[in-house]
Amino acid sequence: MKKIYLLLSNALFWADVSHASPPSTEPFSEQTFTAQSPAKTSDTEQHTNNAAAIRWQTPPNIRLSSHDLREIDRDITLTIYANGMGKVTRVIIEKSSGLAAVDQKVVRAVYRASFQPYQENGIAQAFFVTQPINLKNPSALTTQDNTSGQTCHVAFNSWVWSQQIAGVTTAFRYKKPLPLSLDPKQLQGQDRHIDLQFKLSRNNVISDVKLLKSSGDHTIDKEVLHIFANYAEINAKPKFWQFYKRTMTDQIQLKLHHCSAKPITQE
Secondary structure, three states: OOEEEEEOOOEEEEOOOEEOOOOOOOOOOHHHOOOOOOOOOOOOOEEOOOHHHOOEEEOOEEOOOOOOOOOOOEEEEEEEEEOOOOEEEEEEEEEOOOOHHHHHHHHHHHHHOEEOOOEEOOEEOEEEEEEEEEEEOHHHHHOEOOOOOOEOEEOOOEHHHHHHHOOOOOOOEEOOOOOOOOOHHHHOOOOEEEEEEEEEOOOOOEEEEEEEEOOOOHHHHHHHHHHHHHHOOEEOOOOOOOOOOEEEEEEEEEOOOOEEOOOOOOO
């Protein structure tokens, strides 16, 4: 079986929630190949520039926090071997990121990925690719506002709030946004959401706030539930026959790129 040697173009990885670049639906472009000759290992191996035929089937999903990267961008270059079915069979680190733990996480993610099967004249061919990867520090996305010089804070959003803004009738309405003061760094490079449940009296008094689905971070869950229980102001039209507390739910949405220059003041 022949082996095909390719050098893929630079890939940019957002470290926490990223996938290999380019995406699986787009071919690699021959025009972006770096002028570098592959190493020859035997007379039966063949070099090709058929870049359009090499695509990701399942791109690598690399999840790294700012702490993992030690708060700076890093680069790693891999040589990735795959069989004719596109299964990754071997990964060699050509250039380290400088952190062994990061190297190992990237390599594991690549082993879990796969290419689309590569064929020549209808025959599956094994191949390898050289892939430079840039690992971006997630905290760099949420540093300081360029105009005010103030730290960006995660802005309040929820399913009910978004429906309310759109003019859709909901079981209850917020009088004002929740005064969240989360630092985007707490999200560790990924959007999060929290599903919560609470009781609402006929007089719109909130009680029994409970977590239905975690954000994946206990500290964030605790902070959001505390703010909701103590600062949420809600209106709900009571049923004329209502003599008991009604159960309500909402999903609080925490998005990296949905932030305000300063936190909403808690009164």
